[in-house]
Amino acid sequence: MTLPDIAQGTFYVYRLFEVAEEVDLAKLADLALPPSIRVRPGRLTFFGRLRSMLSVAAMGHKDVELEPGRWVQADCTVLLFSFGVAAACLQFTIGKAEQAEPLAAALSAKDAALSVSRFNASAELTRVGRELVDKLLSLVGPALDRPISYPEYETYTLLQIQSFVTPLSIDDALRSADLGRILLGETGDWQPAPSFLSQLFSHHYRYSIDDLCVIDWDTALTIDPSPNEDIPDLLALALTQLLEFQRYDAILERELNTLYEWTAGRSRGENWIRQGRASKRVDQVNRLLIDINDFVDRSQNAFKITEDVHYARIYRGAIERFQVPAWRNTVLSRQQAVAELSRTLYDRAQLSVAHFLELVIIALITFEIIYAFFN
DSSP states (O other), X not given: OOOOOEEEEEEEEEEEEEOEEEEOHXXXXXXXXXXXXXXXXXOOTTSGGXXXXXXXXXXXXXXXXXXXXXXXXXXXXEEEETTSEEEEEXXXXXXXXXXXOOSBSSBOHHHHHHHHHHHHHOHHHHHHHHHHHHHHHTTOGGGEEEEOOOOOEEEEEEEEEEEESSOOOHHHHXXXXXXXXXXXXXXXXXXXXXXXXXXXXXXEEOSSTTXXXXXXXXXXXXXXXXXXXXXXXXXXXXXXXXXXXXXXXXXXXXXXXXXXXXXXXXXXXXXXXXXXXXXXXXXXXXXXXXXXXXXXXXXXXXXXXXXXXXXXXXXXXHHHHTXXXXXXXXXXXXXXXXXXXXXXXXXXXXXXXXXXXXXXXXXXXXHXXXXXXXX
16 A cells, blocks of 8 residues: 655654763753753653653754755754763654744655655764754753763654645554655665564554554654654653663773783783772773663663553663663673673782782791891
8 A cells, every 4th residue: 555645744863972971951951051042851741750861952943955955944952861862853844834944845655765764874964963962062061970972873763744645544554565665764666575564563552543653773653643742752762772772882892802901911920010000990890880880770760660651662662672671681791791800800910919928028038037047
C-alpha cells in the first residue's frame, strides 16, 4: 500500500554532544541570558521527578543549507540534560507553519524517506548543531560542572506526522512498505521482505486508534493528530543514555590499555620509584568509577519513575532499540576490570616500596655487624 502525501508534520533532527560531566539546571535557571535565547524547564510529563533533569533553550530561527543552493528555515532548540549532554534540535515543518517557513507545502513518502537519509548523513546539520550548542555553552559556563571535549556525537531524526492529504487508518499505515522506507531512508524502488517489515514494525506503540509510534535505530516516526513534545524529548533522553555509555566505554577502554602497560610493562625495580605516579593514577581511576556509578544509578532510576504507562513503554522500547542495556553491561564489565587492575597496580607499587625498605634494613644491619666486628 502507498502512503498518501503528508499534509502536516514536523521533522525533529537531533545532534547530541557531550559537554560536561554534569549540568546544574538550577543554576542555569538563574543565569541572565540575551533576550533572543529563552530557557525553560523540560516538560517530560511522563516522568514525574525526572522533569528536573532537562532544560530547553529556544535559540530562534536559522536558515540552513540542506543541499547546495537550497536553504530552509529551521526552528532551533538545544536540550540541556543534567547528565551533561546537549542535544541540538532543528525542526523542519511540513504544511502550514505558524513560525518558521515550511520545508514543503506537502511531502510524499518518497521525499520524506529521502529527507530522513539526508538529515542523518548531513555534515552541515552537524556543524549547525555544534554551532548552536557552542553558542549556548559560551553563555551558561557557570552551570557546567567539569566541561569536557568529546569528539563523538549521536544523530537521530524523528518524523512527526499530524495528518495526511487523504485520511489513512493506522492499520493501513502499518501494512505499507513506504513506512519502512521512511524509517530506513530507502529509495522508492526498494522492496522490503515482508518478514523484515514485520521485524521493523515490532517496535511500534499505540495508545488510541489514531496514533502510532515506531522506533528504529536512527529514525523514529509518529502519527498523531494532536502531537506534543513528550515523545521527541523522550527519545532525546534515551539517546543521552546511549551517548553517555559509549563515552564511558571509550574512557574505560583507554584506561584499561594504560593500566595493562603499567602492570605488565614495568620492571619491579622501577615500581618503587613510581609509587607516586601509581597513587595518582589510582586516584584518577577512583574518581572515574565514582562518576560512572553515579550515572548508572541515575540512568536506572529512569526505569523506575513513571507516571504514564504508555510513555513508559515507549521509553523502555527506545532504550532496548538503541541497545543501551548492552552498552551498560559492557561498561560495568570494564569498570570491574579497571578497578581490579588499579588495585593490582597500587599493590605492586606498595610491595616494591616494602621490598626496598627491607633491603635498606638488611644493609643497615649488615653494616652494623661489620662495623662492630672491626671495632
